Amino acid sequence: MTSAIPAPPAEPTSSPENTPSVKTRSTPEKKARRQYSDRVRAERRLGWLLAGPAFIVMLLVTLYPILQAAFESLFQFRLTTPDEREFVGLGNYAVILTDSVWWRDLGTTLLITVVTVAVELVLGFALALVMDKALKSIKGVLRTAILVPYGIITVVSAFAWFYAFDINSGYVNSWFDWLPGIDENTNWFAQTGTALFVIMASEIWKTTPFISLLLLAGLAQVPGELTEAAKVDGATWWEQMSRVIIPNMKAAIMVAVLFRALDAFRIFDNVFIMTNGAYGTEVLSLLAYRQSISRLEIGLGSAVSVLLFLCVLIISFIAIRLFKVDLAGTQGGK
Amino acid sequence: MTNSGTKKKVLWAIVTVLVLVYALFPVMSILATSFKAPSDLTSGTFLPSSGTATTSNYEQILVGDAQGLFLSALRNSIGISLIATFIAVVLATLCAYAIARLDFPGKGLVLTTALAVSIFPVISIVTPLFNLWRTIGLYDTWLGLIIPYLSLTLPISIWTLAAFFRQIPWELEQAAQVDGATTWQAFRKAIVPLAAPGVFTTAIIAFFIAWNDFVYGISLTSTETARPVPAALAFFTGASQFEAPTGAISAAAIIVTIPVVLLVLLFQRQIVSGLTSGAVKG
Numbered sequence: 001m002t003s004a005i006p007a008p009p010a011e012p013t014s015s016p017e018n019t020p021s022v023k024t025r026s027t028p029e030k031k032a033r034r035q036y037s038d039r040v041r042a043e044r045r046l047g048w049l050l051a052g053p054a055f056i057v058m059l060l061v062t063l064y065p066i067l068q069a070a071f072e073s074l075f076q077f078r079l080t081t082p083d084e085r086e087f088v089g090l091g092n093y094a095v096i097l098t099d100s101v102w103w104r105d106l107g108t109t110l111l112i113t114v115v116t117v118a119v120e121l122v123l124g125f126a127l128a129l130v131m132d133k134a135l136k137s138i139k140g141v142l143r144t145a146i147l148v149p150y151g152i153i154t155v156v157s158a159f160a161w162f163y164a165f166d167i168n169s170g171y172v173n174s175w176f177d178w179l180p181g182i183d184e185n186t187n188w189f190a191q192t193g194t195a196l197f198v199i200m201a202s203e204i205w206k207t208t209p210f211i212s213l214l215l216l217a218g219l220a221q222v223p224g225e226l227t228e229a230a231k232v233d234g235a236t237w238w239e240q241m242s243r244v245i246i247p248n249m250k251a252a253i254m255v256a257v258l259f260r261a262l263d264a265f266r267i268f269d270n271v272f273i274m275t276n277g278a279y280g281t282e283v284l285s286l287l288a289y290r291q292s293i294s295r296l297e298i299g300l301g302s303a304v305s306v307l308l309f310l311c312v313l314i315i316s317f318i319a320i321r322l323f324k325v326d327l328a329g330t331q332g333g334k
Numbered sequence: 335m336t337n338s339g340t341k342k343k344v345l346w347a348i349v350t351v352l353v354l355v356y357a358l359f360p361v362m363s364i365l366a367t368s369f370k371a372p373s374d375l376t377s378g379t380f381l382p383s384s385g386t387a388t389t390s391n392y393e394q395i396l397v398g399d400a401q402g403l404f405l406s407a408l409r410n411s412i413g414i415s416l417i418a419t420f421i422a423v424v425l426a427t428l429c430a431y432a433i434a435r436l437d438f439p440g441k442g443l444v445l446t447t448a449l450a451v452s453i454f455p456v457i458s459i460v461t462p463l464f465n466l467w468r469t470i471g472l473y474d475t476w477l478g479l480i481i482p483y484l485s486l487t488l489p490i491s492i493w494t495l496a497a498f499f500r501q502i503p504w505e506l507e508q509a510a511q512v513d514g515a516t517t518w519q520a521f522r523k524a525i526v527p528l529a530a531p532g533v534f535t536t537a538i539i540a541f542f543i544a545w546n547d548f549v550y551g552i553s554l555t556s557t558e559t560a561r562p563v564p565a566a567l568a569f570f571t572g573a574s575q576f577e578a579p580t581g582a583i584s585a586a587a588i589i590v591t592i593p594v595v596l597l598v599l600l601f602q603r604q605i606v607s608g609l610t611s612g613a614v615k616g
Contacts, residue, residue: 040437046517047438054429054488055444058451061459061485068462079465130349138350144602145357151542151594151605152361155564156587160360163367169580174378184378205360210609217610262453269548273568285457285549292461293553305458312455 066309073303079296092303101287102304106311109283112196113264116203117257123204124212124256131212132219150209158273161202165189192280199270199281207263211256218252219245258319262312284308361591368392368584375580391581395589400570404586406558407566411590414476414562415544418483423537426491427529431521433492434499435507445496452489459485460553467554474555479562482550487540494539494608498532535608538597545594563590 073092077085096102131142149157165172165188176182188194222245230244246253268285275281277290288308292301363380368391370382377383395404433441463482464473472478502525510520551565561569567586570579598605 043436043517044438047432047436048440050428050432050436051438051441051444054425054492055447057425057484058447058488061482061488062451062454065459065462065466066454068466069458072462072465079468127353130353134346134350138346140602142350142353143606144598145354147598147602147605148357148361148595150609151598152591153546153548153564153587153594155548155567156364156591157360159567159583159587160364163580163584164360164363168578169367169375171378171380175380202360205356209357213606213609259453266455266457268457269564272548272552285455288457288461289549289553292464298461298465301461305455305461308455309458312453316453 066306069302069305069309071302072298073306075299077297077299079298088299092299093307095300096303096307101282102307104280105282105284105287108196108281109265109267109285112200112203112267112283113261116200116207116264117261119200119204120208120211120260121253121257124208125215127208127212128215128219131216146209146212149206150213152206154206154269155273157202157206158270161198161205161270162189162274165198189275190279195275195279195281199267199274202270202274203264203267207260211260214252214256215249218249218256221252222248254319258316261319262315265312265315284311364584364587368581368588370581370584372581375578391585392589394582395586400582403558403566403570404563404582404589407561407563408590410476410558410560411545411562411564414479414483414560415541417476418480418487418544419537419541421480422484422487422491422540423495423533426488426495426536427533429492430495430499431525431529433496435504445492448489448492451485452493454485456486456549460549464553474557474560476560478554479547479550479560482554483544483547486543486547490543491536491540494536495529495532498536498608499529501532502528531604532608535601535604538601538605539608542594542597545590 074087074089075085076088076091127146131139131146134142163169167173167185167187167189170188172188173182173184173186177184186194188198226244226248227240230240235243266285267283268289271277271281271283271286272289277283277286282290284304285308288301288304291297291304295301366381367375369387369389370377371386371388371390374383374386382388394400429444432438433444459482463478467473467478472481504525506524506528507520510524511517515523546564547562548564548568551562552568555561555565558566563586567583570583570586
């Protein structure tokens with residue numbers, strides 16, 4: 001899933017609470033205050049009336065399930081034998097955290113996250129520069145083209161890459177058989193390294209457009225005078241980039257990286273379609289899926305789910321602390 | 335000068351072609367595969383061998399054996415995604431209006447919640463829902479997918495719409511209020527027409543996300559009554575047990591990509607502005 005980058009909603013051009021106090025300036029102070037607070041109260045009520053339903057729905061579809069998962073993770077519980085449900089405390093967590101599978105899957109997930117985000121950042125920045133500099137007529141074409149991977153279904157992307165590399169239906173082997181190590185018998189999906197390569201290629205292809213559009217928006221906010229001044233001072237292209245442009249869009253880069261990292265950490269579709277976790281390509285989401293949906297081990301599966309959630313929390317927390325990313329912006333200035 | 339001008343033109347032509355190849359090659363690849371005959375699948379070439387290109391894969395999923403499987407999945411995907419998008423956009427429109435326009439305590443809480451929900455690992459919600467849905471009978475139903483889809487579509491809709499709403503000239507609303515309209519009337523008569531383009535763009539983005547879902551689709555359904563296309567693709571089987579479903583899957587993949595390409599072609603400008611509107615003010 002791609003996430004919206006939060007744009008802090010701006011302050012209303014004129015704060016509504018000022019309006020009545022201006023209107024009633026000439027009336028006695030007591031009356032003014034009562035009118036003012038009536039108005040404020042009405043506004044607050046309307047605010048929650050409008051925002052409340054969305055807020056409650058969001059809590060119902062996420063907070064409630066994660067609390068339920070936290071509860072169920074304390075039991076040894078398999079759907080096939082519902083009568084043998086047994087309270088085990090933190091036992092499930094102990095089982096998972098002492099199992100090498102968890103640590104191997106965590107490693108795979110982190111590897112995929114780091115590599116894809118790093119490649120996407122470079123590729124996305126290059127694409128953003130191209131779109132920024134392109135003439136208007138080309139710009140529309142380029143934007144339309146890169147929105148195709150953005151909008152395409154991840155599963156479709158996974159199949160496209162899978163069939164291209166697959167030993168039976170693929171053409172990559174016959175195209176690149178002049179490269180050392182590739183011949184008609186190269187089975188890309190039978191080794192960890194090559195399988196992860198194709199999985200990451202599909203992931204990168206599909207999500208780079210999103211990162212590049214965010215970086216494009218960041219580029220647009222670099223003051224033109226600064227770049228011009230640097231040019232006049234004789235700065236090379238590289239100096240303009242590293243001294244002026246990149247420092248001025250640091251916030252955009254950080255937010256794009258954090259959002260993509262959290263998104264990549266949840267990778268599931270590409271791995272499920274291409275290898276289903278075989279040959280050491282299993283990721284944490286797939287581990288959770290395998291425990292609860294395939295094996296119906298609700299207790300263990302819930303514990304994996306909770307641990308995955310904690311990982312996401314820790315990553316966000318570290319990122320926000322480390323890079324001082326102000327994710328929620330000024331939150332309307334209040 | 336003319337020389338460097340030509341050079342620049344050639345350079346831009348090369349760059350444009352490179353970007354087009356990057357963006358479209360995998361789509362072309364699966365498009366080519368979708369026209370391959372079963373005997374041609376192992377030829378090791380990009381295009382179908384000359385003279386063997388066939389539409390039999392499309393016939394198989396649209397009017398042939400796999401028709402029931404694919405068309406019901408297509409119906410589920412369209413119906414569930416549209417309903418989830420509609421509900422999310424309605425709720426988000428009200429919510430974003432309140433955030434952009436009204437002063438009430440807890441505004442920050444609503445926005446932070448939307449943010450937290452949008453980074454939530456989907457798989458963490460699936461396990462408890464799987465169990466709960468089986469108990470209360472929502473497993474393998476449309477409603478059983480529409481509800482969790484809101485966790486995908488609602489937060490992004492709130493953020494996108496809140497960003498759109500601050501670009502609206504609010505003086506119009508004040509003018510309406512001065513003319514005696516209530517806050518609600520001002521919202522409905524003066525603002526809704528102005529806000530409609532932003533709402534529409536948000537709907538496209540939310541639809542893409544719902545259309546893309548795979549985790550909920552495979553976890554919370556088991557039959558053709560509710561299984562959406564991405565999940566159905568993963569469970570496709572060949573015409574016979576000795577035949578790989580490669581061709582049929584490719585054809586189905588192309589069909590579900592058509593709406594995406596159409597929306598992108600028609601609304602690329604709006605989608606880009608929706609994705610980036612006011613993204614990260616330094």
